[in-house]
Amino acid sequence: MNVNLAERAHNHNWKLDPIVRSLLDTDFYKLLMLQFIWRNFADVHVTSETTNRTAQVRLAEHIPAAALVEQMEHVRQLRFRKSELIWLAGNTFYGTRSIFEPAFLDWLEHGFRLSDYEVVEHDGQLVMCFSGLWTEVTMWEIYGLALMSEMKTRAALGRLSELELDVLYARAKTRLWDKIEKLRRVPGVRISEFGTRRRHSFLWQEYVVQAMRAGLGESMSGTSNTYLAYKHDLEAMGTNAHELPMALAALANSDEELHASQYRVLELWQKSYGGELLVMLPDTFGTTQFLQGAPDWVADWTGQRCDSKDPFVTGDEYIAWLMSRGRDARRKRLIASDGLDVDEIIALHEYFSGRIRFSAGWGTLLTNDFRECHPRGEHDFDPISLVCKVMTVEGRPAVKLSDNAHKATGPEKEIERYRRVFGSVAVEGAAVVV
Template identity: 80%
Template sequence: MNVNFAERAHNHNWKLDPIVRSLLDTDFYKLLMLQFIWKNFPAVQVTSEVVNRTVEVRLAERVDVAALIDQMEHVRGLRFRRSEMVWLAGNTFYATRSIFEPGFLEWLEKDFKLSRYEVLEDDGQLVLRFSGLWTEVTMWEVYALAIVSELKTRSALGQLSELELDVLYARAKTRLWDKIERLRKVEGLQLSDFGTRRRHSFLWQEYCVQAMRVSLNQNGDERFTGTSNTALAYKHDLEAIGTNAHELPMALAAMASEGSDEQLRASQYKVLELWQRSYGGSLLIMLPDTFGTTQFLQGAPDWVADWTGQRIDSKDPVVAGDEYIGWLMQRGRDPRGKRLIASDGLDVEDIVRLHEYFRGRIRFSAGWGTLLTNDFRGCHPRGEDTLGPISLVCKLMTVEGRPAVKLSDNARKATGPASEIERYRQVFGSGAEVGAAVVV
C-alpha cells in the first residue's frame, strides 16, 4: 500500500502507460451478464454510447483524443490470461463453484473480442459509440468509462508540480482515512467497493480497496465484504461483487417493443426468468427501476418475491427500501431474510444513515462507488475543481435497430428518443418524477 502517487503521476512519460492492463479490470457483473448474453442472445446486434451527464464539463477539452484512441486500441489487443481463466473456472463466487460454464470459458479465452468503435466530438463533448454483436459491445462499458475518467485525471495532474501532487494525495489520503474512521465505529456494517467505472485511477482504486480491507476487517469483523472490480478480487483474494444492470431489461424491452404493449410490459419479468435459469441464490438480486420501481413491484409475479433481494438505484433509498419491505410483507415474505443494496452516489453520511435506518428490518448493504474511488473535491493545491467527479455513463442506444429506453425512478436519468420515452411511460405507467440532481 506504500505507493508514491506523486512520483507515479509525475512520470507519465513513456509511450503508453496502460489504464486497463487486464480484461478482468471490469465490474464482476459484466462477466455474469456476458455469459447470460452469450447463452441467450449470441446473434443480437446493438449500439451503445458513452454519455457525460455533467454537461458543464467539456470533456473534449480535457481528454486528448489521440491518447484515448491509443488506450482503446490497447484494450482491444488484450486477451484473458491463462491464470485468469483458471481462477474464473475454479474459484467460488457467491458460495457457488463453477458459476461460469466450460463452454463459455472456452469461448472467452479463444473467441472473445471487443467491437469496433467511433470517437467523435460534439459541442465540446466526447462521443464514444460502440456497435456490433451484443457479446462484443457489452464489455466496452466499464473499460471505456474507466479510460475516459483516468485520462481526465491525467490531464489535470499534468498541470501540477511533483510537490503539488504530493500535497494533493496527502489531502486525499487524509479524507479517505477520515471516512474510514467513521465507518469503523458502525457495528454490523456491510460495505463493498463499487467504484471502478468513474475512479480517479486504477492505482487509487486499489489503494482505497486495500485501505478499506485493512481498516474495516479486524478481529474477525468483516465489514468490508469485497469489490466489484474483478481484477482486484483476483489479485487480492477478495470477494467479487455484482449481479446485473439496467442493460438487460433495456435490451429485452427494445426487442419486445414492436409487439403489443403487454409484451413490452412483460419483458421486464422475462429478464428475471432467463436470469433465474442461469443463476441462483445470492445472484438473484433484482434491479426494478429501469422502467419505474413502483409499477415493477405492483405487476411482478409472485415468484419474484422469492428472489434474494433488491438493489436500489435512482430512487431515494429510504423510500425504495420501505416500499420493498412493505411489498415483501404483502407477499407473505419476511424482509429480515432479504438483502437490500443501495449504491447510487453514496458517501459516508448516506451509508451510516441508511445502515441505522434499516437495521433489524432487512439485511442492508452498501455499494460505495465514485465517492470512494474518486473524491478529490477540495484537495487540489491550487483550489481548482478539475479533479471533481463527473456523471459519466455508457448506455444502450439500439437493439436490433430499435431504440433502447431507460425511464429510471429519476427522470433526469431517462435515456432514449423522447417519443419512445413517452410511449414507455404510457405502457409501464411510470410517472416522470424528477429526482435529486445527478452528481455521480
C-alpha cells in the same frame, strides 16, 4: 499500500502504466451479464455510446481524441490470461462454485473480441460509440468509462508540480481515512467497493480497496472490480444492470410483450444461473409499477438493489411489498448504490437495522472523491457523471425510464410510449452528481 502515487502520477508513461491492464479490470456483473448474453442472445446486434451528464466539463478540451483511441486500441489487444480463466473457473462466487461454464470460458479465451468503435467530438464532448454483436459491445462500457475518467485525471495531474501532487494525494488520503474512521465505529456495517467506472485512476482505486480492507476488516465485503478481487483475494461483487431489461424491452413486438419483458429477463436470468445471484434491479422502468405487477415468485428473490430512488423510500417500499407477499424482509437484502457517501451509508445502515439486511455499494465518492483536495483550490479533480448506455437493439431504440427523470434515456417519443405502457410517472428526482 507503499505505492508513491505522486511519483507515479508525475512520471506516467502509458505503455508502462496503461489505464486498463487486464480484461478482468471491469465490474464483475459485466462478466455475469456477458455469459447470460452469450448463452441467450449471441446473434443480437446493438449499439451503445457514452454520455457526460456533467456537460459543463468539456472533455474534448482536456483529452486528445488520438490519445483516447490509442488507449482503446491497447484494450482491444488484451486477452484473458490463462491464470485469470483458471481463477474464474475454480473460484467460489456468492457461495457457488463453477458459476462460469467451461464452454463460456473457452469462448472467452478463443472467441471473445471487442467491437468496432468510433470516437467523435460533439459540443465540446468526446463520445465513444460502439456497434456490433451484443457480446462484443457490452464489455466496452466499463473499459470506456474508466479510460475517459482516468484520462481526465491524467490531464489535470500534468498541470501540477511534484510538490502539488504530494499535497493532492496527502489530502485525499486524509479524507479517505476520515471516512474509514467513521465506519469503524459502526458495528455490522457492510460495504462493497463499486467505483471502477468513474475512478480517479486504477492506482488510486487499488489503494482505496487495500486501505478499506485494512481499516474495516470484515465490514469490507468485497469489490466489484474483478481484477482487484483476483489480485488481492477479495470477494467479487455484482449481479446485473439496467442493460438487460432495456435490451429485452427493445426486442418486444407489442405493448403486452414490452410490459412483460421486465419479468421475462428475471425468468431467463434465474434459469441461466440455476436459482443463484437473485438480486433484482427493478427501477429500469419504475420501481413502484414493477413491484405492483410482479409475479409472486419474484418475492422469492434474494434481494433488491436500488439505484435511482431515495434509498430510504425505496427500502421502505420493498419491505412493505415483501410483507404484503408474506415474506420475511429480515431474510432479504437491500443494496443501495446511487451516489452514496459515508454519512448516508451510516444513516441507511441504522435506519434499516433489524428490518432488512442492508449493504452499500460505494462507488464514485469512494474511488474519486478529490473534492477540495486541489492544492490551488481548483475543481479539476471533481468527479463527473459519465455513463455508457445501450442505444439500439436490432435497430430498435432502447429506453430507460428510471425512478429519477434526470436519468431517463432514449428518444422522447419512445419514453412517452414506455411511460404509457408501464404506467410510470416521471419523477423529478435529485440532481445527478455522480
